[in-house]
Amino acid sequence: MTDAAPISYARTVRGSGPGLLLAHGAGGGIEANYGSIMDGLAAQHTVVGVDYPGSGETPATEAPLDLDVLVDQLVAAADAEGLDTFAVSGYSLGGPVAARTAVRHPDRVTSLVLSATFAHVDTRTELATDIWHALHESGQHVLLAQYLTLLALSAPVLNSLAPAQVRAAAEHTAAVIPAGTGAQVDLVRRADVREDLAAITVPTLVIVTAADSLIPATLQHQLAAAVPGAEIAELGTGHLPFVEQPKEWLGLITDFLGRQQDRH
Template identity: 75%
Template sequence: MTTTLAPAVFARTTRGSGPGLLLAHGAGGSIEANYGPIMDGLAAGHTVVGVDLPGAGETPQPDAPLDVEELVDQLVAAADAEGLDTFAVSGYSLGGPVAIRLAARHPERVSSLVLSAAFAHADTRTDLATSIWHQLYETGQHTLLANYLSLMALSEGALNTLNPAQVQAAVEQLAPVIPAGTGDHVDLVRRIDVRADLAGIAVPTLVVVTTADPLISPALQRELAAAIPAAEVAELPTGHLPFAERPQEWLKLISDFLARN
């Protein structure tokens, strides 16, 4: 079995049995926040291993800027610790480029990729959106940030099913639990760039495009898909939070793809 030299130090969640499936979550999220609603379904057919980024879940905050290579090392270390020789990788949002980098560095370990609401780099629009996110977090304006995330993460249709009082109630729930590592995560969103890895991705890949996404535009997601040879594309009519708006449809897309690959 190929192993990594890095010890597994990030907190991880392990569920189920069967073929390996690594999960990489998004900025300002965690494994539970981003994959919790579909975890039972994923674990029904796989040994699911999810790793929380620094400052999320039970993983301590970092003392230096996040480095994608370290995140890849920790995902592989978690797989090693759970006895997984090969595995599929599901990357959501920021977890997408992390998953791509993992597949590029360890092609012999990765059996397939699922990239949801993902990007290879931040375009100007994404950089602007995340710079505001970063500033609101770093200046302690967490209630205003929760309002901003409601606007930028939910689809127009989903947001408009709520009245202002319901939005405010949701904001009041979200603001106190924004992960401590959010600033570090969003900083990495602005810096990460895996475009050079895309042409070399040879494993079966599914790109789930969130077609009503205000944060990571569908155009940027399709640009990613077009650069990966033979990537399959599935369109999901949701905002940036498929686990909140359309969890069962998202689960079915992932499960059906993994069953075929």
């Protein structure tokens, strides 16, 4: 058997200024995860992101996803846009992608911002992703969307909605769940960058989503503690800072990146 032909990764490019690469979460995409803050990021940076297989315009693949391949594709997008150096922002699954990028390309990565993320999953999060994966593969996408709403929104935000609103939102979400969700969630379960963290040498901000039921704050703090000199900021949100507090999330990212640029 021959290997399948390589797929072409869809690329988002916005703005001008210092480079900023974006790595998105499982079952998301660059637009889904960063769209609400993209204008603010692009006002100060040349923003480059790639959609993983089965998200955005990137075709799905039959092969299991590999963290290093995602890193390669992100850096290749930076190369294609002429960016020699760049900061990297990783959200959720994008956190391990960003961390691995910094370790593999220490001469090119200038700083890291890791939001709502993990170095590896614990038993609770593995159980949550097992259910996520099973619901996706079974085609029960409305039930999956309801389950993700329960896990991803903070209790105050979820309780501010009527049950009928939640149901309607779930039906809408179910219709746009990326085809590559199953493979991306499978990578969440396998990703483990614990051995990479001590080798990170660039300024790093870990943004902890304090009311997160999918990636608990404990996991996020464990990651931060293992990165030398990492700064920690907390948002009182669930797993979706871009839904619950986009302005605050943007402010944390841009303030940190601005401080790093002022030092050079």
